[in-house]
Amino acid sequence: MSLPSKENFSEWYHEVIQTAEIMDVRYPVKGLYVWFPFGFKIRQLVYSKLREVMDREHDEVYFPALIPETELGKEGEHIKGFEDEVYWITHGGSTPLDVKLALRPTSETAIYPMFKLWVRNHADLPLKVYQIVNTFRYETKHTRPLIRLREITSFKEAHTVHKNFEEAEEHVKKAIEFYKEFYDFLAIPYMVIRRPEWDKFPGAAYTIAFDTVMPDGRTLQIGTVHHLADNFAKTFEIKYEAPNGEHYYAHQTCYGISERCIAALISIHGDDQGLVLPFEVAPIQIVVIPILYKGKEEAVMDACKKIVDKLKSFRVILDEGEERPGAKYYKWELKGVPVRFEIGPRDAEKGVAVASFRDEKKKFEVSIDEINDDLIWQWAQIMRERLFASATNRILEKIKIVNSPDELKDWVRNGVGIFHLCNNEDCGLSLEESGGSLLGWFEEMPEWINLDNEGECIVCGSKGKVAALARTY
RNA sequence: GGGGCCGUAGGGUAGCCUGGUGAUCCUCUCGGCUUUGGGAGCCGGUGACCCGAGUUCAAAUCUCGGCGGCCCCA
Numbered sequence: 001m002s003l004p005s006k007e008n009f010s011e012w013y014h015e016v017i018q019t020a021e022i023m024d025v026r027y028p029v030k031g032l033y034v035w036f037p038f039g040f041k042i043r044q045l046v047y048s049k050l051r052e053v054m055d056r057e058h059d060e061v062y063f064p065a066l067i068p069e070t071e072l073g074k075e076g077e078h079i080k081g082f083e084d085e086v087y088w089i090t091h092g093g094s095t096p097l098d099v100k101l102a103l104r105p106t107s108e109t110a111i112y113p114m115f116k117l118w119v120r121n122h123a124d125l126p127l128k129v130y131q132i133v134n135t136f137r138y139e140t141k142h143t144r145p146l147i148r149l150r151e152i153t154s155f156k157e158a159h160t161v162h163k164n165f166e167e168a169e170e171h172v173k174k175a176i177e178f179y180k181e182f183y184d185f186l187a188i189p190y191m192v193i194r195r196p197e198w199d200k201f202p203g204a205a206y207t208i209a210f211d212t213v214m215p216d217g218r219t220l221q222i223g224t225v226h227h228l229a230d231n232f233a234k235t236f237e238i239k240y241e242a243p244n245g246e247h248y249y250a251h252q253t254c255y256g257i258s259e260r261c262i263a264a265l266i267s268i269h270g271d272d273q274g275l276v277l278p279f280e281v282a283p284i285q286i287v288v289i290p291i292l293y294k295g296k297e298e299a300v301m302d303a304c305k306k307i308v309d310k311l312k313s314f315r316v317i318l319d320e321g322e323e324r325p326g327a328k329y330y331k332w333e334l335k336g337v338p339v340r341f342e343i344g345p346r347d348a349e350k351g352v353a354v355a356s357f358r359d360e361k362k363k364f365e366v367s368i369d370e371i372n373d374d375l376i377w378q379w380a381q382i383m384r385e386r387l388f389a390s391a392t393n394r395i396l397e398k399i400k401i402v403n404s405p406d407e408l409k410d411w412v413r414n415g416v417g418i419f420h421l422c423n424n425e426d427c428g429l430s431l432e433e434s435g436g437s438l439l440g441w442f443e444e445m446p447e448w449i450n451l452d453n454e455g456e457c458i459v460c461g462s463k464g465k466v467a468a469l470a471r472t473y
Numbered sequence: 474g475g476g477g478c479c480g481u482a483g484g485g486u487a488g489c490c491u492g493g494u495g496a497u498c499c500u501c502u503c504g505g506c507u508u509u510g511g512g513a514g515c516c517g518g519u520g521a522c523c524c525g526a527g528u529u530c531a532a533a534u535c536u537c538g539g540c541g542g543c544c545c546c547a
Contacts, residue, residue, distance in 0.1 A: 002512085010543090010544095014543095015484095018484080019484080025542095026483095028523095028540080028541070029540095029541090030540085030541065030542085140474090142542085142543075142544090291509070291510050292509060293509070293510095294508095294509090322509095323509085323512085324508075324509045324510095324511085324512075324513065325509065325510060325511070326509090326510085326511035326512050326513090327509095327511085327512050327513090328511090328512095329511055329512085330511075330512055331512090342510070344509095344510055345510095346510085347510095354510085435546095435547090
């Protein structure tokens, strides 16, 4: 059993998802996939970090999955953006429903009618909640596990309500900081980009997105933050009474992250051997492999058990299986186990273990007496920094600063083009003839991209800022 | 939105054009012997022609429809 090379990303992704037991892709409905237990453990570890970040400022809630047609259709722009991909429930048993029910494509129209009831006066604000739910979209393009789904199983969506535009805008900045913390934790490099007008969330004043770059040079949107202004508040009559006795429409934000964060985690860090996981989100963090020879089993097993006992605060396993050691190495590398110890008769005699990290091929000896929690956490930290650095280097190979529309067109099949662009809509739209999508303008420049924010628009020459264009998932 | 290709054991494949053999090979899995510092070896076993209709003496193979997957172009 061996994976296709990651050079052939599409094939590699499909295989690793299945053989590393993230998702079972064999469910007989297009765009729906099954979480294997191992994949679900990764999901749980990743989402518990996301929860930890959200819980600092939000309350977790749950709203129904079904939305009456009358509410879903209220906000004109919003429904236009989703109407072609809504699943409808039309019958209860064999009785046609008076009002059709939509399976939520996103939850604004489920939540905001209730916000109208929850928000009465200025003391009720700001209101900040989030939920982690499934959502449904009838995707017509080809679907991909964790990336393009008909059922998004793990949509973390936050919704906030504020007094005015400025306060909501302040919160947008905070939301961006939350998401940065989350992706830094996963060692996933990202670009924070303001979407062009024609690509913002339907009903939003503006949209800021997190994009990362996949190994084939296409970008993956892994988070969005929307300023909704008072667009939805006016539709759903979310008003509050101010201290002066006047009633004002509230301003809102919403922002979301889906299981695409796990697609990014797998794709950005993985290699030809399989998954490479940051220590904190690895379902198995440490594996101990005994190397047994006839007559010497006892000393080796004793040493192994000693290590396992010392490290019991981690998710550690002792692989006592019948396979030969080499087969075990490949097996656990596929699963992305960050730290491995091997102990054979020679090592047991010397009181050492042979350690190695998933992201490096080097092996080194460590005295069993020196192994403790602090040492492991040190390793985990170093590994995260190394993962981030090597991910960034690989991504930089897929990013190029281009100086003309022609150069952009030549490059876009390879990766992301970066350039200065003015805010004239025609300039931006003309660039999409290159075959990519205009991601928008950098909200902030990543440290790893070196380019002045101000410059001349590569289309018309007038004053512009740094923008990016790429083929997207 | 438009076009093309494909569906054979748990996974990957040969056979299909030109209809007829016990449906090929690898892997996985199960039992046995043996082995163990980077995917060991031998023996034996389980397991498949996507669904439906049609053509035919006979369909994995030809035709149509459905479902599912992949790729390219806009």
